[in-house]
Amino acid sequence: MSNTIVVGAQWGDEGKGKIVDYLTEGTDVVVRAAGGNNAGHTVISGGNKYVLHLIPSGILWPDKLCVIGNGVVMDPLGLIEEINKLRGQGVKIEQANLLISETAHLVMPYHRALDVAREARRGDKKIGTTGRGIGPAYADKVERCGLRAILLTQPEVLESELRDRVAFHNETLAAAGVDLVDADTTVASILEAAKILAPHITNTTVALHEAMKAGKSLLFEGAQGTYLDIDHGTYPFVTSSNTTSGGACTGSGVPPRKIDRVVAVGKAYTTRVGSGPFVTENENIGDMLHNMGREFGATTGRARRCGWLDMVLVRYAVMVNGADELAITNLDGLDGLETIKICTAYKLRDKVIHYPPATCEDLAICEPIYEEHKGWVTDISGVTRYEDLPALAKAYLDRLAELAGARVSLLGVGPAREQTLVVG
Ligand code: GDP
Ligand code: IMO
Ligand code: MG
Secondary structure (H helix, E strand, C coil), rough: CCCCCEEEEECCCCHHHHHHHHHHCCCEEEEEECECCCCCCCEEEECCCEECCCCCCCHHHCCEEEECCCCEEHHHHHHHHHHHHHHCCCCCCCCCCEEECCCCCCCHHHHHHHHHHHHHHHHHHHHCCCCCCCCHHHHHHHHCCCEEHHHHHHHHHHHHHHHHHEEEEEEHHHHHCCCCHHHHHHHHHHHHHHHHHHHHHHHHHHHHHHHHCCCCCCCCCCCCCCCCCCCCCCCCCEEEEEEECCHHHHHHCHHHHCCCEEEEEEECCCEEECCCCCECCHHHHHHHHCCCCCCCCCCCCCECCEEEEEEEHHHHHHHHHHHCCEECCHHHHHCCCCCCEEEEEEEEEHHHHCCCCCHHHHHCCCCCEEEEEEEECCCCCCCCCHHHCHHHHHHHHHHHHHHHHCCEEECCCCCCCEEEECCC
């Protein structure tokens, strides 16, 4: 038995889905513990592309158990859409292989409406949210007026609580001058969804502890990334949950002492979707990657902002998450470059700093300090063994590991399951 947490070391979209899919073979249970369907995890296997939003990527392995933990905010309508889509692609989703925590909070149509209305009101200062209602749903959780998944098994209570919350949130929507949410339509659609989802809802904390007692291994699939963490990220341009490794424990009921391994996933360069400072942002890299058809968001389709690898961020992420291992994806994205830059520190006013500053105002004026590396200028997407990589690619990875203070254990040279190399 060995329990592993996989987290993102940057601003999300690091390739966590692909790495989780790769690690699932050696595990028994795959758990999502934070976030909601703001996540979009792409897995390419057997020539098919799957995009997972709320369901752990482990679902693609029919004999594994998948769990949506208590820390997740779950949109019942979004989940049903996702289940139907995956089933249409031949994925097995049954009561036996998908459990939903009874204490996971629900994302309701009024949360999505509030998310969109608040973003519109922020104008130039918008966060660039996914519009999935994540912030308002977590706000209700913390405000202690949220509705939890267990209500999907109690239709009468659900209906009266839901009518109360629709009326409450409609006051805010009315004040914002936007369309109200219709109570009858909402109740009808959620009660319908409840019938479908109720059999999956259970005490997942007990289920996870029973699995551990039976000697089974757990794999926690992180969503978003370290710099989208509500505490450790580039606030306020963050999501509303703890996306770092500690969130896996609070979001599942599995205690920290049961965790054996933390793998931080990072791209060989940096991307970010949504607003907020990005010290190493570089339009040329963005153009190059977009022209290759890469770096478009899996959830919203937005073009991701791109830049050089920022090791100030990755090093800090290794520290905050307690990661001993790095999985570096998309190394092949740098194949065409003669010169590759790595940011090793920032200059903030007249000081050189090695950690990201606390405020976005300071981060926005940080200047990157780069070191330059010679590119390998070779197509590495067909390489199947780490030993066969060009020496310059290995040198880039060695330097990255040295700067991060963690070893690179996995490497991505392409999007497919087979394009994952074990290092060392
Ligand atoms: P996640 O949210 O962290 O799971 O990442 P996303 O799926 O949103 O974005 C990662 C993108 O990179 C997806 O399109 C993946 O298919 C792709 N990807 C992952 N690893 C690699 C890799 O090593 N090479 C290439 N070319 N693409 C990769
Ligand atoms: P995965 O799991 C990348 C970003 C949004 C926005 C900010 C807040 O695929 O890595 P939210 O809708 O959560 O309130 O938006 O967070 N964001 C992500 N960016 N990958 C994600 O998930 C993200 N989930 C949220 O773009 O900037
Ligand atoms: Mg993603």
